[in-house]
Amino acid sequence: MKTLILMRHAKSAWDEPGLSDQERPLNLRGRQAAGALGTWLEDTGNTPELALVSSAIRTQETWSRVASQLTEDARMELVEALYLASPERILDIIRRKGGAAETILVLAHNPGCHQLARQLIDSPAEAPTRYPTGATSVFDFEVDDWRDVAPGTGRLQDFVVPRELVT
Numbered sequence: 001m002k003t004l005i006l007m008r009h010a011k012s013a014w015d016e017p018g019l020s021d022q023e024r025p026l027n028l029r030g031r032q033a034a035g036a037l038g039t040w041l042e043d044t045g046n047t048p049e050l051a052l053v054s055s056a057i058r059t060q061e062t063w064s065r066v067a068s069q070l071t072e073d074a075r076m077e078l079v080e081a082l083y084l085a086s087p088e089r090i091l092d093i094i095r096r097k098g099g100a101a102e103t104i105l106v107l108a109h110n111p112g113c114h115q116l117a118r119q120l121i122d123s124p125a126e127a128p129t130r131y132p133t134g135a136t137s138v139f140d141f142e143v144d145d146w147r148d149v150a151p152g153t154g155r156l157q158d159f160v161v162p163r164e165l166v167t
Helices: 028-044 057-067 087-097 112-120
Strands: 002-008 050-054 075-079 103-108 136-141 154-160
Touching: 002 112, 028 057, 028 136, 028 154, 050 057, 050 087, 057 075, 057 103, 075 087, 087 103, 087 112, 103 112, 112 136
Parallel strands: 002 103, 050 075, 050 103
Antiparallel strands: 002 136, 136 154
8 A cells, every 4th residue: 555645835925026936935824834734644644754845945845844743754855857747747756756655745736736636536526626735635545566556546535725724
C-alpha cells in the first residue's frame, strides 16, 4: 500500500509587483493555512516520509510551515520540474522519485494538482470539483511500487481545504 498526499501551495502574496511568479511568498492567510494543514496531517496520521516540493518560494514556505507541525521528520526534495507541471509530469515525478517511501507528499501548483487529483481517483463522483490554494487530497493505492500508480487507481482517503481548518 502506498499513500500520496497531493497538496497545492497555500495562498501567496501579490503585493510586490516586481517579483517573478516563482519568487512570490505566502501571505498571512497562507502562512496560517499552511500551519493548519500541518496540524491536520499530524492529527489524521497522514505524515509523509518524503516531500517532493516545487522550487517556487510559496511551495517551499508552505512545506516549511507544514513540516513545523509534524512530529516525524520527512526528507524534503526540491523538484524544479514540479513548478507549474502538468498532471502527467507530476505523476512521472511520483513514479521516479517515490522510491521506498510508503507515504509521500507532493506540493505543487494548479492546474496540475487539481487535474491529477481528478485523474487518480477510482470513483470520479468523489473527485474534488475545486482545488483552491492549500487544497490537500490523500490517496491510497493498492500497489507495492510507485511505478505502478496509474490514473483511476487511487482511493480518496481524505480531502481538506484550509477554510475548513482556519477560523
